[in-house]
Amino acid sequence: MKSLEELKKLREESIKNLEMRNTEKNIRVVVGMATCGIAAGARPVLNTLVEEVAMRNLNDVQVAQTGCIGMCTLEPIVEIYEPDKEKVTYINVNSDKAKRIVAEHIVNGNIVREFTIGASDN
Amino acid sequence: MAIYRSHVLVCGGTGCTSSKSVLIKERFEEKIKEINLDKEIQVVLTGCFGLCEQGPIVIVYPEGTFYSKMSLDRVDEIVSEHLNKGRIVKKYVYHETDEDTEKVKALADIDFYKKQKRVALRNCGVINPENINEYIARDGYLALGKVLTEMTPEEVIKLVKDSGLKGRGGAGFSTGMKWSFAAPNKADQKYVICNADEGDPGAFMDRSVLEGDPHAVLEAMAISGYAIGATKGFIYVRAEYPIAVHRLEIAIEQAKDLGLLGKNLFGSDFDFDVEIRLGAGAFVCGEETALMQSIEGYRGMSRNKPPFPAVKGLWGKPTIINNVETLANVPQIIINGPEWFKSFGTEKSPGTKVFALGGKINNTGLVEVPMGTTLREVIYDIGGGCPNGRAFKAVQTGGPSGGCLVKDHLDTEIDYDNLTALGSMMGSGGMIVMDEDNCMVDIARFFLDFTVDESCGKCTPCREGTKRMLEILDKISEGKGTMEDLDRLENLAQTIKDTALCGLGQTAPNPVLSTIRYFKDEYLAHIVDKTCPAGVCKKLLKYNITADCKGCTKCARICPVGAITGKVKELHVIDQNKCIKCGACMDACSFHAIIRK
Incomplete structure (x- = not known):
């Protein structure tokens, strides 16, 4: 170790892995991962979300899995919980949609209406 | 660096290791690999989480789910339900985090952690100490x-x-x-x-x-x-x-x-x-x-x-x-x-202190609290009080160099000066809780026995003095003590404190002095009444069979020295001269007909 900068660089690299163990986060992204979700392809969606959140250093976002949400035909389902806002439910999500949800909804704060459960009703 | 979507933290402290946490970690790895999730889920052996009583402990992130008293077969279920399908296995979750059915309580909110402030332990149970x-x-x-x-x-x-x-x-x-x-x-x-x-x-x-x-x-x-x-x-x-x-x-x-x-x-x-x-x-x-x-x-x-x-x-x-x-x-x-x-703790003792809670307490384990926290908060709010509804009697701080603190001291704020003023000391942080079933003469004897063993023998006050003190205590616990012995004990204790070479000898009499100070009545019971109120000192115990005896002969058969006699369906009797006070008969009796006094 030759300088403080070198240490700080190593710290930045190492910190990403530890972010997972911080439970005090405001935004929760939840993926339905019951048998129905897994069969519909929820696993790559979950992993994409985890990677995107880590890549963009979104330290306030927790990506977690949950059991069956109850609408198996609409899986993979992703729900986003933000404080003081209504829950947003995305349906039929795939990896590409997941990337857009992270970029548009979580980073820029614009709900991707076309992927939401509300859009499918209309 | 690979990014994992979930971390499974398994306690690798000595406490949990002794209840096979290393095998639990290996089982997690094996089961996770079986369903091809080893690239997505990381299993980490960490340091002590503190709540050793509930070990082996496993925490699953990102949710922060706190699984307690883990065993190998529970691992399989947690892997297939929680890690694979996202369903937290509630029945294995630490009971307090699960009281609210809606949401699993966050770790920091449970009673054991709520009042703690982790500075020295900040990384224990959070990081992999080998990385x-x-x-x-x-x-x-x-x-x-x-x-x-x-x-x-x-x-x-x-x-x-x-x-x-x-x-x-x-x-x-x-x-x-x-x-x-x-x-x-x-x-x-x-x-x-x-x-x-x-x-x-x-x-x-x-x-x-x-x-x-x-x-x-x-x-x-x-x-x-x-x-x-x-x-x-x-x-x-x-x-x-x-x-x-x-x-x-x-x-x-x-x-x-x-x-x-x-x-x-x-x-x-x-x-x-x-x-x-x-x-x-x-x-x-x-x-x-x-x-x-x-x-x-x-x-x-x-x-x-x-x-x-x-x-x-x-x-x-x-x-x-x-x-x-x-x-x-x-x-x-x-x-x-x-x-x-300095923002934690008291003016004279800033910061936090780690305590190892042990003895008669529900939540045996490791806690770190700001200085100035009261004993009551540590023993009741964090430690959960004495088990089986027994009454709290005293707590020994400072180990064999310290002294005991009693009920009246429960609201004392813990810091160096306060504990010293009460005749105990902060010591390194051991806190041994005693309930009504502990005999204070026996406790003093236990600690003194320890220092007698551990004295290096270089100076006479410590080498000879502590040995003589122990002999007097032995005498008292056998019911052969006199009032002069008590004076001699205090006298000797003071002399050793004043003249021993190092801290070991100078503090060795503390447990004796403090138990005499706060529990003189127990010493007097041993010396004058020849009884041990807590029923611990064997030589002073007497087992007797009451009229509740049904004459089932179980006790007579179990007694290792054949001290119990009696015919079937008749009242049995214990020969006090033969009895070795092992208590086997009392444990065996189905009718609670044997009493110890």
């Missing part, structure tokens, strides 16, 4: 970097002094002052020593820090080395802490590989190296002069002070000796500043 990167991610070695690139040794000493940090090993001497005594002494070589010879019965604070966060201790040693001008450090740790030793070895190796120990640290001209020295587990080697003797290869015996180690220490060179927990606070103080440290 230096995880320590670095938690600001590790930042304090060392800051000190070496931005501060002079004098500034470091001043900062530590300003923080008011006191030695956590027992005596509570100002750490900054200690460093300032060694700094100006000129010598071709100086040393820093980490005292990890934790010997109090029931204490495991230092062990847990070393097991859970070994790098914090190494970093602090390097900082103290820079402050006093020492380039060499020794960690004196007992060989009976194999996990701590193993993790320290790994930590030293990793720090050397990254150039965080060795030559020209952070591009400065400061070199620092650490070596481990194993002790054989003698209590006296926790005393600093004996400890240095032991490192030098001699038999561990204490010597007179002065000269103090800061002047003439290891191999006659200026040396400072700091306790593990003291050191674990140092990097945090450097990074956050003395004012931050």
Whole structure:
């Protein structure tokens, strides 16, 4: 170790892995991962979300899995919980949609209406 | 670096390891691999979570789910349900986190953790102690970097002094002052020593820090080395802490590989190296002069002070000796500043203190609270009180050097001065809780028996004096004591306190003095009434069979010495001359017809 900068660089690299163990986060992204979700392809969606959140250093976002949400035909389902806002439910999500949800909804704060459960009703 | 979507943290402290947590970790890895999730889920062995009573403990992130009392077959279910399908297995979750059916309670909100403030233990149970990167991610070695690139040794000493940090090993001497005594002494070589010879019965604070966060201790040693001008450090740790030793070895190796120990640290001209020295587990080697003797290869015996180690220490060179927990606070103080440290605790005793809760308490384990927290908060709010509804009687702090505190003291704020004023001491942080079933004469006897064994034998007051005290206590517990014995005991205790060579002898009479002070009635019961009110001292016990006896003969058959006689369906009798007071009959009786008095 030759300088403080070198240490700080190593710290930045190492910190990403530890972010997972911080439970005090405001935004929760939840993926339905019951048998129905897994069969519909929820696993790559979950992993994409985890990677995107880590890549963009979104330290306030927790990506977690949950059991069956109850609408198996609409899986993979992703729900986003933000404080003081209504829950947003995305349906039929795939990896590409997941990337857009992270970029548009979580980073820029614009709900991707076309992927939401509300859009499918209309 | 690979990103995992979930982390499974398994406690790898000595407590959970003894209940097979290492096998649990392996089972997790095996099962996770079976369903091809090993690239997505990371399994990590960490340091102690503190709630040892509920071990083995497993925490699953990102949710922070707290699984307690884990076993191998539970692993399979958690892997297939929680890790694979996202359904938390509620029946295995620590009961308190599960009371609210809607949401699993966050770890920080449960009673055991709510009142705690983790400074020395901040990384225990959070990081993998065998991975230096995880320590670095938690600001590790930042304090060392800051000190070496931005501060002079004098500034470091001043900062530590300003923080008011006191030695956590027992005596509570100002750490900054200690460093300032060694700094100006000129010598071709100086040393820093980490005292990890934790010997109090029931204490495991230092062990847990070393097991859970070994790098914090190494970093602090390097900082103290820079402050006093020492380039060499020794960690004196007992060989009976194999996990701590193993993790320290790994930590030293990793720090050397990254150039965080060795030559020209952070591009400065400061070199620092650490070596481990194993002790054989003698209590006296926790005393600093004996400890240095032991490192030098001699038999561990204490010597007179002065000269103090800061002047003439290891191999006659200026040396400072700091306790593990003291050191674990140092990097945090450097990074956050003395004012931050003083924001916890009391004015005279800033910061936090780690306690090892043991004895008759529900939540056996490791807790860290701000100084000034009351005993009641530690024993009841965090520790959960005495098990089986028994009444609290006393708590022993400071181990064999300390004393007991009783019911009336429960609202005392814990700090160095308050505990000393009550005739006990802070000590290193062991807290042994006793309930109404404990006999205080027996407790005093237990601790004294320990010090008699552990006395190094160099000075007469300690070698002979404690032995004589023990003989008197034995006499009292056998019902042969007299009132003169009690006076003699107190007299002898005072003489030993005044004349013994080192801390071991000077404090050895404390448990006796404090139990006499607070529980004189129990001593009198043993001496005058020849009874042991708690029913512990065997020689004073009497087992009798009451009229409830149905004559089933079970007790007579179970008695190992054939002391019970009686015919079937008739009242049985115990021959007091034959009875060895083992209590087997009482345990065997189905009719509660045998009583102990």
